Amino acid sequence: MELDRDTLEKAAAEALERPSNSAFWDDRLFTTHGAVLHWAERGDDILAESNYLTALDLIRAAADDGRPDTEVSDEHVIDGTSSHWAVGSLRTIYVQVYEDNALRCRDCGEVASWVISRKPNARRRGMCTHHKEQWRCSNMQGIRAGRVSMMEITPRYTAAFIQATELALSLQDYPILDESDYSEREHEAFEEALKTAVEQAQRDHYDTCEQDDEIAQRFYEDESATHRNQWCHPDDVCWATVAEEYEAARDAYFGELAYEIYRYNVLGYNPDQLELDFAV
Ligand SMILES: [Zn+2]
Structure with missing residues (x-):
């Protein structure tokens, strides 16, 4: 499955959207790491249990794939438990969305979706969509004179996040991730x-x-x-x-x-x- 840019952007925004009414024990949550799957552990929903644990294995494997000397899944994948008044304990898979070396916006530090370079020195700078717009408005002259290039880029997503998004999409088509499990x-x-x-x-x-x-x-x-x-x-x-x-x-x-x-x-x-x- 090849995921397109829009799908990944939408998935990233959803995963990183912080719920308004909860406190978190780990400040990576909803900043670098987004929530991708939940399981109400004490419920006796065997399908939810199977899907959750299958997804956790696959996402961890994707994170470590091709990296023989490091367990990057320990950094990129968090199997979190929180207690929830309605369901007892709630397990959530959090996944680091962007690679550590993803280009960041010069003005706000968000992950950049644009690269701007300006002659004559042509230094590349990253910008988010919002700050790119601001920058464009105050540099119209240079843009008209052709001294500026603006290029839209796809941020670098982690393998774990791409895998998680694929699994979420496959669950929309068919409710079971691993039939035999x-x-x-x-x-x-x-x-x-x-x-x-x-x-x-x-x-x-x-x-x-x-x-x-x-x-x-x-x-x-x-x-x-x-x-x-x-x-x-x-x-x-x-x-x-x-x-x-x-x-x-x-x-x-x-x-x-x-x-x-x-x-x-x-x-x-x-x-x-x-x-x-x-x-x-
Ligand atoms: Zn910005």
Whole structure:
């Protein structure tokens, strides 16, 4: 993806726009480093988590790309956390927008978007759009006489910022940055939710730990169970269904156990073949 000048300028202005109502712990924020992506950490939005962490890796990699002896990402990329009343903790990726050696405006120190040189000495000076206009108005004579050249330039953006802007644009087209990272996280969250529901179902009984484990194993391995056939997202997990299917697995388990005991007691089956940690 090749980003044009307008896109980068707009992205830079947005990233560096300082929110009015917050205090910052680091004076680089919103001066050299702009905010490019947020994630409300305590929310359980797995997609937001996946996108944030994927973007962070890619932006850091872009910053360090082709610089084998330095970790410039430590300077150019800040993974910031701030607490926020609504969402708990808010993670924000801040990225240095312009290269350290970007040309600056002679009058205000902003990043220059114009280069002016004047004969006869032709020294180049940088200017922002605003000061270029001012300068132009008071140097009309020289300009008319052709002693001045004014050239618009594209400021030097950091690789990290260019990467961040590309990612932000790609998120506008498609909401997932890394499909496999997302589905992996989603699957982990699903397994966790299912485990919690199973533990809840186990609380209804006073089975031993071994029994819990064996019944749970039956439950997980049951090919006809809803969690195997119909669920794949954490939101799918329904505690009532889990309780019902766990109950069925438990009935089957104790049913078999009872049959083993019956065979042992009534049919005189060889007890050496039985592994019963059960008080008969
Ligand atoms: Zn200026």
